[in-house]
Amino acid sequence: MNKGFLTIAQNGEYNYVKMAYVLAMSLKSSQHKYNKLSVIVNENEEIPDKYIDIFDKVIYVEKPDEDWKIQNKWRYFELSPYDETIVLDCDMLFFNDISTWWECLQDYTLEFATKTMNYRGNVTTSNYYRKTFTTNSLPNLHTALFYFKKTKENENYFKFIKMIFQNWKEFYDQLKEPPKFLSGDVAYAIAAKVMFNRKWDNFLTFTHMRSRLQDDDIVDDWNKILTTFFTNYNGKIELKVNNFNQLYPFHYIKKEFLREEVIELYENTTRLL
Amino acid sequence: MIKHDRGFLLHAFSSKELDYATLAVCCALSIKTNLKNNNVTIIMDERIEKNLKSLFSSSVIDKAFDDIIISKQEFKVAKRLHYDTPWDSFTADFNNNSRFLSYECSPYNESILLDTDYIVMNDSFDNVWSSKEDLLINKKVTDLKGKPFPNIKDQRLSDHGIPLYWATIVYFRKSPSAETFFNLVDYIRENYNFFQFLYEFPPSFYRNDFSFSIAVHIMNGYIKNGIKPLIEDTIIASYQKDAIAEIIDSREIIFLSHNVKEEWKNTLVNIKDTNVHIMNKRELLRISDRFIESCLEKL
Numbered sequence: 232m233n234k235g236f237l238t239i240a241q242n243g244e245y246n247y248v249k250m251a252y253v254l255a256m257s258l259k260s261s262q263h264k265y266n267k268l269s270v271i272v273n274e275n276e277e278i279p280d281k282y283i284d285i286f287d288k289v290i291y292v293e294k295p296d297e298d299w300k301i302q303n304k305w306r307y308f309e310l311s312p313y314d315e316t317i318v319l320d321c322d323m324l325f326f327n328d329i330s331t332w333w334e335c336l337q338d339y340t341l342e343f344a345t346k347t348m349n350y351r352g353n354v355t356t357s358n359y360y361r362k363t364f365t366t367n368s369l370p371n372l373h374t375a376l377f378y379f380k381k382t383k384e385n386e387n388y389f390k391f392i393k394m395i396f397q398n399w400k401e402f403y404d405q406l407k408e409p410p411k412f413l414s415g416d417v418a419y420a421i422a423a424k425v426m427f428n429r430k431w432d433n434f435l436t437f438t439h440m441r442s443r444l445q446d447d448d449i450v451d452d453w454n455k456i457l458t459t460f461f462t463n464y465n466g467k468i469e470l471k472v473n474n475f476n477q478l479y480p481f482h483y484i485k486k487e488f489l490r491e492e493v494i495e496l497y498e499n500t501t502r503l504l
Numbered sequence: 505m506i507k508h509d510r511g512f513l514l515h516a517f518s519s520k521e522l523d524y525a526t527l528a529v530c531c532a533l534s535i536k537t538n539l540k541n542n543n544v545t546i547i548m549d550e551r552i553e554k555n556l557k558s559l560f561s562s563s564v565i566d567k568a569f570d571d572i573i574i575s576k577q578e579f580k581v582a583k584r585l586h587y588d589t590p591w592d593s594f595t596a597d598f599n600n601n602s603r604f605l606s607y608e609c610s611p612y613n614e615s616i617l618l619d620t621d622y623i624v625m626n627d628s629f630d631n632v633w634s635s636k637e638d639l640l641i642n643k644k645v646t647d648l649k650g651k652p653f654p655n656i657k658d659q660r661l662s663d664h665g666i667p668l669y670w671a672t673i674v675y676f677r678k679s680p681s682a683e684t685f686f687n688l689v690d691y692i693r694e695n696y697n698f699f700q701f702l703y704e705f706p707p708s709f710y711r712n713d714f715s716f717s718i719a720v721h722i723m724n725g726y727i728k729n730g731i732k733p734l735i736e737d738t739i740i741a742s743y744q745k746d747a748i749a750e751i752i753d754s755r756e757i758i759f760l761s762h763n764v765k766e767e768w769k770n771t772l773v774n775i776k777d778t779n780v781h782i783m784n785k786r787e788l789l790r791i792s793d794r795f796i797e798s799c800l801e802k803l
Contacts, residue, residue, distance in 0.1 A: 352728050447664045457664055458704065473664045474703060476726035 234333060235267035235287055235313040238321040239303060241276075241294065245486045248272055248282065251321040253489060255285040256497035259504060260468055264330040269312055270321075271303065285501065288312050304415045305396045308379065308389035320375040322489075323437065324481045326469055335434065340380045341388065343372035343419070345431050347439035348479050350457065350472040355444040366407045369420040370431040375482050377419075378435065391422040437480035440488075454485040461496055468500055506678070507571065507611040510633050511543030514620050515603060517579070518551035521596035522586075522785050525555040526792050527620040532568035533799035534624040537754050541633055545571040547602060547609055564796070567803055573609050575602060582709030587744035588786040589760075590767040603671060603712045604693055607686035610678070617674040621785050623795075625755045626777045628736045632675050637732055638682045640675035641720060643667050644738040648746060648761040648773040648780075661705040661714055666721045667728060670739055671712035672781055681723070688719040741781040748787045752776075754798040757791070 236258060240247035248270070255268040267287035272278065273294040283289065290310050295302040307318050315336070336342060347355045358365045379385050395402050395418040402421060403409035410417055423431065442449040449456055457473045470477045483489070512535050516524040525548075532544045546569050548556070553574055556565060565572075579601035587593045606617050614633055618624075632640070646652050653659065660668055676682040692699050692715040699718055700707055724730030747760040749772060756776040763769040782788045788795075 445664075449664075471726055474666055474721065474726060475728070478727065 232314040233312070234265045234315040235269060235311075235317075236265075236319055237269050237271070237307060237311050237313065237316050238319045239271040239307075240321045241271070241273045241292070241303065247321050248276065248278060249494075250486070250489060252282045252285060253494055253497055254319065254321055254323055254325075255282075256501045257324040257326070257468070259285065260466065260497065260500050261325040261328055262330065263328050265333055267313075268319075271306070271310055281498075301413055301415055302396065304374070305389055305392040305418070308381070308386055311379075311381070315378070315380050317376065317378050318374065319480070320482060322483055322486065323375065324470065324483065326467075326481065327478055329480075332435065336378050339378070339433075340382050341378070341385055341427075342433050342435055343370075343377040343423075343431060344375065344435040344437055345371050345373065345433060346436055347373060347444065347482075348436055349445045350438060350440065350453075350477065351446055351475055352478070353446055355439060357444055359443040360441055362408050363406060363410055363414070363417055364420060368424075369417065370423050372416060372420045372423060372431060373437070373439075374415045374419050375439075376435055376437045376480060388422055388426055391426060392418055395421055437482050438477055439482050440484045452485055452487075454483075454488045459488070461493060463496060463500055466500055466503060468496065506613055508543045509612065510541045510614045511545055511570065511610075511612040511616075512629075513606055513610050513612070513615045513617045514544065514546045515600075515606075515617075516546055516548045516552045516620055517575075517599035517602060518549055518555070519597035519599060521594060523555065523559075523789055524548075524620055525552050525559055526789055527785060528552075529556070529560060529564065529568045530788060530792050530795050530799075531618060531620045531622060531624070533796055533803070534754060535618075535629075536567060537799045537802045538624050538627055540627070540630050543570045543612065544568065545573060545609075545611055547573045547575055547605060549575055549599075564800070567800070571611055575605065575609075577602070577605075580710070584709055586785065588784055589747045590745045590762055598709055600712055601693060601710060603716075604686050604690035606674075607676065607678075607683055610676075612678075614675070614677050617671075617676070619672045619781065621783060621788055622672055622779065622781045623757075623788075624779050625757075625775070626779060628779065631735050635675060635677070637675075638677045638679040639685055639723075639731055640734045641669050641671070641716060641731060642673060642733045642737055642739050643669045643717075644733065645670055645741055645781075646738055648740065648742050648759050648775060649771065650740075653741075654764060661703050661717060665703055665705060666717060668713060669717040669720050671716040672739055672741075673734060674716070675734055685719055685723055688722060689715050692718050736779065739781055740775070740778060741783055744783045746784055746787075748782075748784075748791050751791045751794050751798070754795060754802060 240251035251270045258266045269288040270286050271290045274291045292303050399413045442453045459472050462469045516528040536542045582598045583595050584598035720731050745762045749760050750758040759773045760770040761773045
């Protein structure tokens with residue numbers, strides 16, 4: 232079975248393709264068995280050669296008009312070049328090999344990260360960003376990291392998500408405390424609740440750097456408060472946030488975190504691989 | 505050189521303002537009174553030895569300590585502000601740099617390193633020996649009423665920093681990992697300014713709690729879990745602003761526990777058959793005669 236990672240990186244306010252480029256390098260440097268990343272980008276996007284070299288496949292889709300280019304986030308099923316896909320947000324980095332996750336996922340067809348960690352390595356408990364989920368008893372799914380196989384059932388699931396994306400206001404009107412914008416996580420959770428009578432609880436996780444999920448009462452930009460440094464031990468890149476080693480996929484959220492010297496570190500490391 | 509299999513290790517270095525010799529005798533006799541495995545070795549400087557001999561008979565000294573190691577190493581002495589109840593404070597010499605010597609100096613295969621102001625009042629330490637772990641250290645601490653210390657500075661090295669472990673009680677076995685740990689503590693001590701910058705704690709005098717916490721964090725692989733706590737995983741501590749109302753005997757002390765927010769309010773707390781870290785050293789010295797007498801009656 233063909234396995235790989237897939238992310239959507241449609242440039243707009245931020246250069247998401249650059250983030251996907253660094254994500255791809257982080258996967259190359261950390262994953263021993265499965266490290267291919269395919270990237271969904273805007274049609275006509277000019278992708279630098281060095282990016283093309285590191286991406287497995289570049290998939291072009293039409294560019295939505297809105298600044299926040301979420302409208303294609305239901306298309307993973309049809310666009311994925313893999314039989315088994317782990318979908319990632321492009322503002323993530325990997326430091327440890329997750330080959331064993333792929334092995335465990337053999338027994339499943341669709342799984343989402345349902346719990347997240349903070350930078351101190353504690354499971355996050357705040358529902359500050361998830362009130363819609365708790366109020367409406369929606370499954371606590373995170374689309375920043377999820378897995379699917381190409382099955383008929385999943386094809387229908389993604390079709391349902393397409394319908395929610397295209398009619399999100401009508402769907403969200405049925406919710407208590409609905410988000411005021413199209414939230415991918417909420418759309419995926421509604422479809423999961425309607426289609427599957429099951430519990431969503433598994434080992435998939437990542438470090439979520441939304442400020443209020445940290446144990447430290449951080450209300451502002453974490454990237455301005457916490458100290459970060461990267462180290463490179465014989466080609467293994469590690470990240471410490473306030474001296475805490477980051478073990479899980481790291482969802483940094485704040486785009487400014489990706490400084491030029493970080494990109495250089497990854498480029499120099501990947502070149503040696 | 506290994507003399508015994510198991511024992512306790514104390515450090516006492518001179519201070520003009522506080523009588524660490526007497527504190528060490530209280531601690532050692534509390535060990536002798538309450539524990540089966542009760543060998544005690546003390547590492548001290550020459551001035552403490554002189555004080556010890558002037559204050560106590562050789563019979564008491566022999567009962568308290570099995571081995572006395574005199575350190576001739578000169579350490580930097582800091583000044584530290586102490587409280588003696590909410591109503592008095594004073595500055596005293598603070599000479600706490602010798603802890604890293606514990607591994608090298610301990611005459612035991614298994615050692616428990618204790619602060620001299622830690623008073624043993626039960627036999628829980630008898631259950632620590634033969635631990636599967638090479639090193640045990642606590643991070644949980646509560647006040648006399650069982651409430652966790654409320655300030656973040658007593659839980660972490662800084663607001664967003666690593667967890668604070670307390671060097672008050674440390675179990676270690678002679679082993680490569682414990683040796684590495686104490687070498688690391690020494691390295692951190694020698695490069696304290698760098699680690700203060702790296703771990704973002706406020707500049708101040710050297711604290712063993714900080715260097716031990718950093719060493720634990722590094723030995724854990726820079727994550728929060730790894731090195732385990734002792735069986736009694738919480739240190740019960742009286743604040744420096746707490747007072748002692750009465751000593752009943754060597755296993756029972758009645759404290760006046762002050763209210764952190766309303767310092768004029770005190771609660772009587774009876775600590776019985778429970779080990780306690782008495783941070784108000786002057787209060788411990790005030791009751792030391794009665795405490796030592798009570799211990800000696802039982803020996």
